[in-house]
Amino acid sequence: MYKLYWAQGSGAMAPQALFEEIGAEYEKIVIDFEKEEHKSDEFLSVNPMGQIPALVLPDGTLMTETAAMLVHIVDRHPGAKLAPPAGSGERARFLRWLFFLASNVYPTILRVYYSERYSTDPSAVEGIKAAAEADLNDQFEILNDALDPGPYLLGETFSAVDILLWMLIQWHPVPTRLFEDAPRIKQVAGLVQARPAIARTWREHEEN
Numbered sequence: 507m508y509k510l511y512w513a514q515g516s517g518a519m520a521p522q523a524l525f526e527e528i529g530a531e532y533e534k535i536v537i538d539f540e541k542e543e544h545k546s547d548e549f550l551s552v553n554p555m556g557q558i559p560a561l562v563l564p565d566g567t568l569m570t571e572t573a574a575m576l577v578h579i580v581d582r583h584p585g586a587k588l589a590p591p592a593g594s595g596e597r598a599r600f601l602r603w604l605f606f607l608a609s610n611v612y613p614t615i616l617r618v619y620y621s622e623r624y625s626t627d628p629s630a631v632e633g634i635k636a637a638a639e640a641d642l643n644d645q646f647e648i649l650n651d652a653l654d655p656g657p658y659l660l661g662e663t664f665s666a667v668d669i670l671l672w673m674l675i676q677w678h679p680v681p682t683r684l685f686e687d688a689p690r691i692k693q694v695a696g697l698v699q700a701r702p703a704i705a706r707t708w709r710e711h712e713e714n
């Protein structure tokens with residue numbers, strides 16, 4: 507069975523939603539950010555970055571990095587057809603947007619919410635946050651264009667990359683404004699959210 511180091515509202519949402527889509531069994535190991543459990547020696551021995559998610563595979567191999575997990579999980583469950591076959595043109599498109607999300611959008615969101623970590627000068631924090639929000643909107647505009655023809659990043663076909671996109675959309679600081687500016691982002695968010703496995707996952711992460 508998979509073991510997923512999990513925190514409410516965290517990036518554990520993406521691998522969890524993928525497990526739910528596939529119907530794969532997983533155990534949650536809950537890490538409480540408020541109690542700073544992600545900074546404990548025990549958790550740092552799992553992920554020295556002190557970040558969630560972390561994942562232990564059924565053979566005991568440890569993984570960190572959300573996008574890497576998604577690729578590995580879809581490859582272990584080819585019957586679920588949540589990624590195109592390796593080597594295909596569609597796979598190239600899948601990887602392009604997966605890595606765009608992981609290496610641009612996810613870090614930009616971290617800059618929005620953890621702005622104080624990006625300077626030793628407290629007076630710089632507000633500007634860092636404002637610049638990150640502007641970058642985030644630019645990146646979502648690129649994604650909005652990539653969703654044509656949609657409705658998914660692979661056109662008609664829903665795949666694991668849409669799960670990562672959906673999670674990052676949830677974290678936009680002002681989703682109503684995002685949806686006005688980027689109608690295809692609004693459409694894909696609604697379609698992914700309507701999937702029973704995703705809705706089930708979301709209920710565990712949304713703020714009460």
Ligand SMILES: N[C@@H](CCC(=O)N[C@@H](CS)C(=O)NCC(=O)O)C(=O)O
Binds near residue numbers: 515559573
């Ligand atoms: N590059 C990592 C980023 C993971 C990450 O930053 N997770 C956040 C939660 S969404 C976290 O653990 N934050 C706690 C902290 O940095 O103190 C990934 O893709 O998995």
